[in-house]
Amino acid sequence: MAIVASGTTASPTAPAARGVGPLLRSWRERRRISQLELALRADSSARHISFVETGRSRPSEEMVLRLAEHLEVPVRERNALLLAAGYAPRYRQTPLDDPALGPLREGLERLIRGYEPYPALVVDATYDVVSANRGITMLLEGIPERLLAAPLNAMRLTLHPDGLAPRIRNLREWRAHLLAQMERQVALHRSAALCELYDEVAAYPVPRSAPETAEPSGRAPYFALPMRIEHDGRVLSFVSSISTFNTPMDVTVAELAIETFLPADPDTVEYLHSSWAGKSREAWRE
Template sequence: MTIVASGTTVSPTAPAAQGVGPLLRSWRERRRISQLELALRADSSARHISFIETGRSRPSEEMVLRLAEHLEVPVRERNALLLAAGYAPHYRQTPLDDPALGPLREGLERLIQGYEPYPALVVDATYDVVSANRGITMLLEGVPERLLAAPLNAMRLTLHPEGLAPRIRNLREWRGHLLAQMERQFALHRSAALRELYEEVAAYPVPRSAPEAAEPPAQVPYFALPLRIEHDGRVLSFVSSISTFNTPMDVTVAELAIETFLPADPATVEYLHSSWAGESREAWRE
């Protein structure tokens, strides 16, 4: 499954009419940082921070970016802060299929293919899948075609009652983990599209047979919450890791996330490698 252009555009959500001061104060309070602490981090004064937040002082473009950096404001929202302060956006937003991002797309493809036979995928800000390897494709076997139509959405595929949900042995736990992850994300990005997706998947019914918590075998000491999923009569166990780009200078790149699924027990490792070896032999014969 190769990288495709995402069809979702998430617009800056902070209205310029609100002014940069209240927006910065909102981010500071969200981070639970005092004016004095922020001033020390940004090499300023608490008085100046107070003046900016109340609108008595207009911050320079450099100061807006500096405060946003110390408040860990997402890149898209930094552009919104600049617009609210009367400046042009600083970070470009390049379409994923733009030739300029060719090296990025190729690098992501090599990365997730190199992770095979373990599952790995790349998603955008609203969890639309822009790339996935054959480990993911294996887990999607048997999912109805209509759920696999573009744009493929990782949350919808996982939690839909006709998707992977019936196969997940610890569905209630995993569902709670995913919904909490989305709540944290839209609290930061304030994305209408992400909130709509959350409301959709949170409303999916949970099968009555889904256990509150499917306990793993006693001899398997999981070190993180596993995804325990049935495949071809076996229960495979994975723990997931999400990676993002360090210091991105483009909104599109900043909102990409690479999720890799690490086998959580020896049986899953053995099964994936044996399946991969069998698939390779079949491909060689053809």
């Protein structure tokens, strides 16, 4: 599944009419940091932070970026802070299909293909899938076409009652994990599109037959919460890992995330490799 431009992006925050101060105060309160603590982190003073937040002092461009860094403000929102302070945006937002991002797209494709037969995918800020390998395609076998239409959304596919949800043996646990993950992203990004997606998937019904906890396996405890999913009469177990880019300078790149699924038990490893070997032989004969 090749990388494509996703159908939606997180909505940018409009600069506050009253200036940058209220925005910075909102981010500071959201992070539960006092003015004094922020001042110490940013090599400033609590008095200056107070003056900035109340509009009595206009921060320099460098100070806006420094405060944004210590408040862990997402790259998209840093542009909004700069605009509110009267400065030009610092970070570009390059479309994913732009030729300038060609090396990035190729690198991501090689990365997730190299992870096969294990599943891996790349998503944007609203969990729309921009690329996926054949390990993911295997798990999606039998999903209704309407759920596979672009833009393909990872959360919708996983939690929809006609998607993967009925196949996930520990659905209640996995669902709680995914919703908590989305709540953290909503708090971080303040994206209206992400809020709408959360409200949608959180309202999906959970089958009454879904167990409260994962079924005991008789093995040693998993080292992380697994997703236990049925495939072709077997139960496969995966734990996921999410990676993002370090110090991105582009909004699009900052909002990309690579999720890989690592087999959580030997049976899953054996099944994936044996299935992959069989498919490879079929492809060679063709």
